[in-house]
Amino acid sequence: MMSPSSLPDPTLLAAPFFILFMMLEMGLAVRSRVRADYEIRDTLSNLAVSAGSILMVGLIGGLFMGGVMFAWHHRVADVPTTWWSFLLCFVLDDLRYYWFHRLSHCSRWFWAAHVVHHSSRHYNLSVAFRQSWTTGITGTALMNIPLAALGFHPALIAFAASVNLIYQFWVHTETIARLPRWFEYLFNTPSHHRVHHGRNPRYLDANYAGVLMIWDRMFGSFVPEAAEEPVRYGLVHNIGTFNPLRIAFHEYVALLADLRQRGLSLRQRLGYLLGAPGWSHDGRYSTSAVLKAADRRTREQAR
Amino acid sequence: MNAVLFVLAVNLAVILACAGLFFLLRAPPPDAMPDPPALLAVFHAEYPDARPCDSVLADDGRAGLIWLADGAVGLVAGAGRHWRVRRLDSVAQCATRIAGEALVLRFRDFAWPSARLVLCDAAVRRRWCERIAQTTTPDRFQEEC
Numbered sequence: 001m002m003s004p005s006s007l008p009d010p011t012l013l014a015a016p017f018f019i020l021f022m023m024l025e026m027g028l029a030v031r032s033r034v035r036a037d038y039e040i041r042d043t044l045s046n047l048a049v050s051a052g053s054i055l056m057v058g059l060i061g062g063l064f065m066g067g068v069m070f071a072w073h074h075r076v077a078d079v080p081t082t083w084w085s086f087l088l089c090f091v092l093d094d095l096r097y098y099w100f101h102r103l104s105h106c107s108r109w110f111w112a113a114h115v116v117h118h119s120s121r122h123y124n125l126s127v128a129f130r131q132s133w134t135t136g137i138t139g140t141a142l143m144n145i146p147l148a149a150l151g152f153h154p155a156l157i158a159f160a161a162s163v164n165l166i167y168q169f170w171v172h173t174e175t176i177a178r179l180p181r182w183f184e185y186l187f188n189t190p191s192h193h194r195v196h197h198g199r200n201p202r203y204l205d206a207n208y209a210g211v212l213m214i215w216d217r218m219f220g221s222f223v224p225e226a227a228e229e230p231v232r233y234g235l236v237h238n239i240g241t242f243n244p245l246r247i248a249f250h251e252y253v254a255l256l257a258d259l260r261q262r263g264l265s266l267r268q269r270l271g272y273l274l275g276a277p278g279w280s281h282d283g284r285y286s287t288s289a290v291l292k293a294a295d296r297r298t299r300e301q302a303r
Numbered sequence: 304m305n306a307v308l309f310v311l312a313v314n315l316a317v318i319l320a321c322a323g324l325f326f327l328l329r330a331p332p333p334d335a336m337p338d339p340p341a342l343l344a345v346f347h348a349e350y351p352d353a354r355p356c357d358s359v360l361a362d363d364g365r366a367g368l369i370w371l372a373d374g375a376v377g378l379v380a381g382a383g384r385h386w387r388v389r390r391l392d393s394v395a396q397c398a399t400r401i402a403g404e405a406l407v408l409r410f411r412d413f414a415w416p417s418a419r420l421v422l423c424d425a426a427v428r429r430r431w432c433e434r435i436a437q438t439t440t441p442d443r444f445q446e447e448c
Contacts, residue, residue, distance in 0.1 A: 012309075015310060016313070019313065019317050023317075040321070050314055051315070054307060054311060055307065121385050237389075238382075239414035240416065241414055242382075242383065247414075250414035253413035254412075284394065
């Protein structure tokens with residue numbers, strides 16, 4: 001049995017390798033050896049956003065940890081820190097990640113933080129660095145409470161979440177087309193994650209998995225990458241800036257503008273705050289469900 | 304905190320390394336739109352149902368405006384190697400300004416700082432400036448066309 005406090009920070013250990021692989025992909029892309037679309041301003045924004053994200057995690061990352069610690073102090077069992085408990089914790093944490101990620105796409109309060117990661121129109125390893133600055137304030141850390149209440153040590157949960165995050169780095173690439181079928185069936189792969197970053201209506205709100213693709217298959221959000229429809233990356237309404245501050249906060253500014261409209265009822269204001277991204281009281285915007293339905297109709301008419 | 308500082312230092316080093324790599328290997332310059340049909344094609348990719356009545360392509364080919372049948376104005380402007388495309392209608396808060404040979408559009412939208420169209424013909428510049436001013440909600444920075 002290990003001591004939970006002796007667990008290393010795997011993200012920190014992996015950071016130099018992330019950078020190495022990104023530089024390698026970039027170098028090969030510039031020499032046209034592999035398919036990877038790098039653009040200087042975009043890549044620099046990704047790295048600047050990453051620096052801001054790390055700083056913000058340091059500042060506000062522990063905001064809701066009190067709730068997790070409270071749950072652990074009132075745990076129903078004592079789970080030892082061993083290799084099998086790590087595996088169990090990893091799988092359960094991956095399920096937690098699936099729902100966290102799905103929530104981040106389905107409600108605007110959470111989307112306002114997560115949109116940062118999707119706002120690049122490129123898809124390469126540097127996009128993996130483009131992480132939210134404000135996840136700490138959204139309250140999603142409380143989704144760790146069930147694991148802590150079950151008896152998994154918070155350090156073990158954090159370790160499993162870090163390993164999950166490390167796994168997700170390599171799926172942000174166009175250099176790998178498809179992997180063996182069994183692997184594509186079980187795990188998140190570059191192909192599945194390209195779909196997740198797509199702005200084509202058919203690819204919206206799909207493939208939320210961190211590591212295990214089975215969650216998407218189980219909960220009906222799996223969409224395969226179609227050869228006849230190449231993925232177009234970015235947002236439904238793309239942003240026109242490379243400024244890290246604007247990238248980090250643009251959705252909050254838009255959300256605030258929507259909330260400040262005159263004459264809205266409380267229900268309508270809550271709709272803007274917690275409803276699906278694209279929800280509006282007068283139908284001026286479109287949610288992804290509306291866009292997907294319109295796309296399906298067009299596709300059926302074309303047949 | 305030391306770990307955070309370490310990662311931030313690594314980030315800074317990587318940003319400098321990437322800038323150096325890009326500088327040494329010189330990424331190709333962004334493409335320009337060759338003619339008005341190319342401008343319309345870019346706009347139609349985003350708004351397939353839009354019906355254009357008139358259009359103007361900036362002299363450097365890096366931006367363009369489209370007058371639409373429903374009275375709105377379509378904007379296509381370069382953003383790095385991509386095009387940013389939007390419809391300017393009464394909901395859009397936009398200020399227009401003429402700066403030398405360019406028509407500058409400035410938005411209240413936080414994620415759309417500004418767009419610059421080089422239009423050497425003064426009459427064309429003024430006409431589009433007026434059209435946008437009539438179509439959109441004036442921003443506090445609005446100047447006379």
